[in-house]
Amino acid sequence: MFILALTYVKPNEEADKHMEPHMAWVREGYAKGWFLASGRKVPRTGGVVFAVGDRAEIEAYVAADPFTIHGIARYDITEVAITTTATGLDVLKG
Numbered sequence: 001m002f003i004l005a006l007t008y009v010k011p012n013e014e015a016d017k018h019m020e021p022h023m024a025w026v027r028e029g030y031a032k033g034w035f036l037a038s039g040r041k042v043p044r045t046g047g048v049v050f051a052v053g054d055r056a057e058i059e060a061y062v063a064a065d066p067f068t069i070h071g072i073a074r075y076d077i078t079e080v081a082i083t084t085t086a087t088g089l090d091v092l093k094g
Contacts, residue, residue: 004049006073021066
């Protein structure tokens with residue numbers, strides 16, 4: 001599993017200008033079966049996506065995010081080998 005942590009490097013107003021294309025990108029990540037959960041950081045300084053799949057494919061997909069393309073946010077990708085989960089979250093185990 002991967003944790004995709006994005007941090008805004010431009011003001012929220014700039015992020016807002018690219019939010020709809022970014023959200024279309026997020027929806028496509030779910031449609032591909034790669035994204036398991038996502039949301040904004042609080043306070044709003046970026047977001048987090050829990051993802052599964054091939055690292056090279058995930059990295060290429062992150063590079064295609066409109067937030068990446070337009071320099072709105074930078075991503076930190078962390079791979080996690082989940083070994084223990086709460087009941088019902090076995091999908092997180094690799």
